[in-house]
Every structure is written in structure tokens, then in C-alpha cells.
Amino acid sequence: MAPRPLSQEEIDAALAELPGWESDGDRLRRTYSFAGHLPAAAMVIHVARIQDELDHHADLLLGYNTLAVSVNTHSAGGRITERDVELARRIAAVAPAHDVRS
Numbered sequence: 001m002a003p004r005p006l007s008q009e010e011i012d013a014a015l016a017e018l019p020g021w022e023s024d025g026d027r028l029r030r031t032y033s034f035a036g037h038l039p040a041a042a043m044v045i046h047v048a049r050i051q052d053e054l055d056h057h058a059d060l061l062l063g064y065n066t067l068a069v070s071v072n073t074h075s076a077g078g079r080i081t082e083r084d085v086e087l088a089r090r091i092a093a094v095a096p097a098h099d100v101r102s
């Protein structure tokens, strides 16, 4: 069964516990900055492992020292669900180990 889209109140409550993450209503987003390119690239691999574990996959855009993460739930028509919040929480939990600068 497809997960249920979250209400705006549920999204706001989730974002209150996810510093630096934001939403345009249809996606959860955050851009992380790192000390250089290799830390940013290593974060991609770490996020990819989490995504395969959760079977839930964000769009990732790797820059020189940045990684932009943007996620919604395809099976919910591109809306935000608890699966997106769970992925964001997992990413937020590992980010400090990658020398995030902002």
C-alpha cells in the first residue's frame, strides 16, 4: 500500500526536528557543505547505503564540496510521506561524521 501523504502540520513538526532541512510542500530538501570534494563524495556513498537499506531514494546532486538532497515519495504521487522523513532523519544522523561545514 502506498504511504499516506503528510499534512502540512505533520511536515512542519518533522522539520522542527531536522535542522537545515526545508520543504516547498512537495519535497524535503537540504544542501550540505563539506570540507572538500572527497568528504562530499563519501557522503554520497553513505547516503546511497542508507537509501538501499530503506528502499527509498532521494535525488542527490554532488557539487565540488556540496551535496544537495531532495526527496519525495514517488508511490504517493510525489508527495511527502513518513518515508521521506525517515530518510532525512537517517541522513541527518550520519552527516556529522562527514565533517559537515554547514
Ligand SMILES: C[C@H](O)[C@H](O)[C@H]1CNC2=NC(N)=NC(=O)C2=N1
Residues within 6 Å of the ligand: 055, 056, 057, 058, 071, 072, 073, 074, 075, 076
Ligand atoms: C520497487 C521499490 O520498492 C520502489 O520503486 C521504491 C524505491 N525507492 C523509492 N524512492 C522514492 N523516493 N519513492 C518511492 O516511491 C520509491 N519506491
